[in-house]
């Protein structure tokens with residue numbers, strides 16, 4: 001029997017992924033390539049929904065791809081590609097735009113959050129239709145599962161709604177995907193503001209742990225992470241959001257359960273615990289940083305790997321789009 005298919009995407013909007021991207025998404029991508037037919041893309045079309053310098057976009061797209069390979073995605077087993085290389089993403093997004101209600105799109109909370117930064121009328125229409133392009137990414141590949149963090153739940157609901165609507169209107173065409181979200185790591189929070197999601201657009205870099213950051217600054221940031229009153233290492237999201245976040249991180253990185261960690265640090269205070277968290281982060285990130293640097297030193301080879309991914313992805317996307325065009329009623333090209 002064919003393996004179930006998995007698809008996910010990540011934006012090239014920063015010079016490094018951060019710990020939230022890594023624990024919430026990329027690590028699951030690596031695991032899922034063992035059991036799934038895996039497609040992962042660097043979503044550059046999504047990146048330009050906010051103003052972006054062309055040179056920065058080129059650099060960040062390569063850095064993103066390199067980090068994916070460096071994190072353990074195997075080009076033999078997974079199809080790693082850049083979204084804009086597969087033209088069908090934009091084409092399907094247009095068709096799905098025409099199936100989406102204005103009110104339906106306006107309910108997307110991520111648009112509301114992001115556009116609040118620019119003022120709603122200054123935000124681009126592309127930012128408004130961002131989740132519809134995301135739906136196209138997923139539906140094009142007939143994905144069964146989509147590994148993401150909790151912030152993407154609403155976009156995946158929209159994807160299912162749009163896929164279902166198309167199927168209902170034009171006949172069974174799309175597989176409706178299930179989100180794949182690991183509860184323990186679905187929302188890694190900011191080290192300085194432990195009730196807010198760790199995010200590229202955070203107000204201070206001190207709250208974000210970047211995968212490509214050097215050990216020195218990583219350690220410093222963990223040691224300076226906002227902790228809570230009291231001195232005991234306990235998991236209590238409400239009263240100890242800072243320590244609870246660090247416990248979640250430590251547990252995910254070392255494979256030790258949270259209750260076991262709590263028992264281990266009993267009576268030891270925050271200092272020893274934070275030191276160990278810092279070491280676990282450095283240990284996880286250093287090999288990825290080193291492999292990323294190596295991959296980036298040979299851009300030609302990296303571009304070649306992405307060309308192979310684009311070819312494999314295009315073969316699937318073309319097949320879906322041929323069917324979609326016909327179902328919608330577009331004339332065939334002879």
Ligand code: TYM
Nearest residue numbers: 008009010011020021024025134137148149186187188198
């Ligand atoms: P992006 O680049 O903003 O985020 C990439 C992935 O990282 C997850 N994530 C987190 N998980 C846990 N804790 C955090 N603090 C944290 N911050 C980010 C995100 O949930 C995401 O899984 N819209 C997508 C990109 C996309 C996509 C797709 C995803 C475009 N097309 C198709 C899946 C399928 C996004 O948020 O990217």
